[in-house]
Amino acid sequence: xxxxxxxxxxxxxxxxxxxxxxxxxxxxxxxxxxxxxxxxxxxxxxxxxxxxxxxxxxxxxxxxxxxxxxxxxxxxxxxxxxxxxxxxxxxxxxxxxxxxxxxxxxxxxxxxxxxxxxxxxxxxxxxxxxxxxxxxxxxxxxxxxxxxxxxxxxxxxxxxxxxxxxxxxxxxxxxxxxxxxxxxxxxxxxxxxxxxxxxxxxxxxxxxxxx
Amino acid sequence: xxxxxxxxxxxxxxxxxxxxxxxxxxxxxxxxxxxxxxxxxxxxxxxxxxxxxxxxxxxxxxxxxxxxxxxxxxxxxxxxxxxxxxxxxxxxxxxxxxxxxxxxxxxxxxxxxxxxxxxxxxxxxxxxxxxxxxxxxxxxxxxxxxxxxxxxxxxxxxxxxxxxxxxxxxxxxxxxxxxxxxxxxxxxxxxxxxxxxxxxxxxxxxxxxxxxxxxxxxxxxxxxxxxxxxxxxxxxxxxxxxxxxxxxxxxxxxxxxxxxxxxxxxxxxxxxxxxxxxxxxxxxxxxxxxxxxxxxxxxxxxxxxxxxxxxxxxxxxxxxxxxxxxxxxxxxxxxxxxxxxxxxxxxxxxxxxxxxxxxxxxxxxxxxxxxxxxxxxxxxxxxxxxxxx
Numbered sequence: 001x002x003x004x005x006x007x008x009x010x011x012x013x014x015x016x017x018x019x020x021x022x023x024x025x026x027x028x029x030x031x032x033x034x035x036x037x038x039x040x041x042x043x044x045x046x047x048x049x050x051x052x053x054x055x056x057x058x059x060x061x062x063x064x065x066x067x068x069x070x071x072x073x074x075x076x077x078x079x080x081x082x083x084x085x086x087x088x089x090x091x092x093x094x095x096x097x098x099x100x101x102x103x104x105x106x107x108x109x110x111x112x113x114x115x116x117x118x119x120x121x122x123x124x125x126x127x128x129x130x131x132x133x134x135x136x137x138x139x140x141x142x143x144x145x146x147x148x149x150x151x152x153x154x155x156x157x158x159x160x161x162x163x164x165x166x167x168x169x170x171x172x173x174x175x176x177x178x179x180x181x182x183x184x185x186x187x188x189x190x191x192x193x194x195x196x197x198x199x200x201x202x203x204x205x206x207x208x209x210x211x
Numbered sequence: 212x213x214x215x216x217x218x219x220x221x222x223x224x225x226x227x228x229x230x231x232x233x234x235x236x237x238x239x240x241x242x243x244x245x246x247x248x249x250x251x252x253x254x255x256x257x258x259x260x261x262x263x264x265x266x267x268x269x270x271x272x273x274x275x276x277x278x279x280x281x282x283x284x285x286x287x288x289x290x291x292x293x294x295x296x297x298x299x300x301x302x303x304x305x306x307x308x309x310x311x312x313x314x315x316x317x318x319x320x321x322x323x324x325x326x327x328x329x330x331x332x333x334x335x336x337x338x339x340x341x342x343x344x345x346x347x348x349x350x351x352x353x354x355x356x357x358x359x360x361x362x363x364x365x366x367x368x369x370x371x372x373x374x375x376x377x378x379x380x381x382x383x384x385x386x387x388x389x390x391x392x393x394x395x396x397x398x399x400x401x402x403x404x405x406x407x408x409x410x411x412x413x414x415x416x417x418x419x420x421x422x423x424x425x426x427x428x429x430x431x432x433x434x435x436x437x438x439x440x441x442x443x444x445x446x447x448x449x450x451x452x453x454x455x456x457x458x459x460x461x462x463x464x465x466x467x468x469x470x471x472x473x474x475x476x477x478x479x480x481x482x483x484x485x486x487x488x489x490x491x492x493x494x495x496x497x498x499x500x501x502x503x504x505x506x507x508x509x510x511x512x513x514x515x516x517x518x519x520x521x522x523x524x525x526x527x528x529x530x531x532x533x534x535x536x537x538x539x540x541x542x543x544x545x546x547x548x549x550x551x552x553x554x555x556x557x558x559x560x561x562x563x564x565x566x567x568x569x570x571x572x573x574x575x576x577x578x579x580x581x582x583x584x585x586x587x588x589x590x591x592x593x594x595x596x597x598x599x600x
Contacts, residue, residue: 045529047531071531072320072322072531072533099446100449101536101543101545101562102545102560102562104547106549106557118547120534120545120547124446124462127467129468129534131534149449150444150449151448151449151450151567151570154566155449155567162283176275176276177275177279177599178279187283187284187558191284193281193284193285193288
């Protein structure tokens with residue numbers, strides 16, 4: 001939060017938690033040299049606003065609930081959770097994003113809304129890809145998109161299996177890769193790499209530990 | 212069957228429910244049998260629960276995960292460089308493709324580009340791998356259906372590709388052929404000649420496979436109009452690769468969103484019309500020939516120069532996220548990588564073509580006979596290492 005207080009020129013990337021380290025190093029060197037050097041130092045690519053007729057249309061419709069960015073030539077929407085059903089439906093029905101490539105999630109343990117849920121969509125007619133992502137809290141659910149893309153069935157089951165995110169309206173939300181009785185969701189950041197459901201292993205495999 | 216093909220989503224909703232089914236199982240004509248996980252025709256450890264009416268399949272449910280190794284979790288605990296060999300173990304019959312996708316994704320995240328020579332080497336090896344993957348598919352698929360000879364033919368010829376891999380990088384299957392930024396190894400002396408020899412060697416062999424099968428009456432009976440999937444269903448189910456193309460969708464990532472050096476080569480995208488097992492067979496056969504075309508162009512025009520871009524010893528991509536996908540032999544193989552600026556990926560998601568394509572099995576086998584399930588599992592071309600990761 002401290003990096004918000006000092007407002008130097010470069011626009012901080014939304015995910016930029018690492019920023020203070022880079023600036024902290026540059027500042028003690030010399031006070032006046034820092035000014036021209038600072039914008040040059042963080043050389044890496046930065047997300048820039050994504051402008052297109054599609055974005056204009058949705059911005060007008062949904063305003064601040066929707067943010068459109070381009071990073072390394074890839075476009076994405078960061079959307080409020082409440083707008084997700086609308087946005088996904090519009091993208092499929094009106095913008096021809098007829099192919100749901102992937103649905104996945106990312107866990108940020110320190111954040112208040114712990115999960116990013118990401119939809120990767122592709123449009124055959126437009127030959128264009130777009131990502132839609134939203135943030136949800138641990139324990140919160142998200143509407144299922146199985147009615148939009150049948151492929152979402154297994155993809156959502158995998159997200160549920162690995163992260164424990166609930167998809168409302170999914171026809172058969174159960175584990176897919178791990179066994180049904182397994183406890184825990186392995187791709188959460190608080191699930192250790194050596195951690196296992198030892199109880200399950202002992203009962204079902206008859207061995208002391210899977211390690 | 213025809214009236215139900217346009218609405219996939221409803222069918223997904225009416226998934227068969229074994230636990231809470233109101234009908235007693237053995238009271239009616241319905242029978243539930245278990246196929247796999249230890250079954251020679253499931254190409255690994257895939258378990259399919261079949262709901263049958265006599266010989267007719269009313270519904271299926273796939274039980275997967277027997278080979279789950281937590282590849283995505285492992286990625287979060289390894290550096291970018293250390294994780295590179297792991298990707299070979301997903302689709303282990305097309306390890307080179309996996310490596311290509313991963314290296315290109317990380318390169319994109321770091322905003323570097325492999326040198327032209329490296330790109331050409333990558334294309335040659337990846338296309339050789341595509342042929343090897345299709346050969347293995349053909350041999351096992353034909354064996355499942357009852358034709359034993361193609362297995363011997365394809366394995367005999369696939370050996371030549373593996374020999375080239377072995378000479379290039381020391382490994383035959385899990386090659387770890389590429390590095391982030393380019394290739395580790397320069398081609399060995401005589402590489403180009405051997406590849407050209409292979410091209411002249413294998414072209415007539417592909418004709419030979421076709422002679423065995425394409426007009427074979429048993430083959431046609433077992434594959435024509437079996438496992439039909441319409442283009443609309445295929446798109447809704449996210450099916451990619453030869454399965455999608457056999458349904459008539461002319462879509463190949465090598466053309467749609469070219470990566471590596473593919474934009475520099477001339478090749479066609481073979482497609483089918485019926486979306487049945489026979490068309491998928493024809494599409495893959497034609498793809499092998501297209502791969503030969505690509506390799507021939509690449510090996511004749513391979514540029515001189517470095518094979519490695521300037522990449523730091525310790526790979527630390529800037530904060531950000533990227534999705535990059537390639538046309539693997541089985542379909543769209545994608546990597547979604549989130550970097551937090553450290554040496555390890557914060558999150559690495561693999562979008563596996565086999566996993567997504569397998570989901571279409573239920574749509575493809577409803578109403579068919581049990582023996583056709585075997586044919587359809589073969590025609591989807593799954594590798595369970597990739598399905599389960």
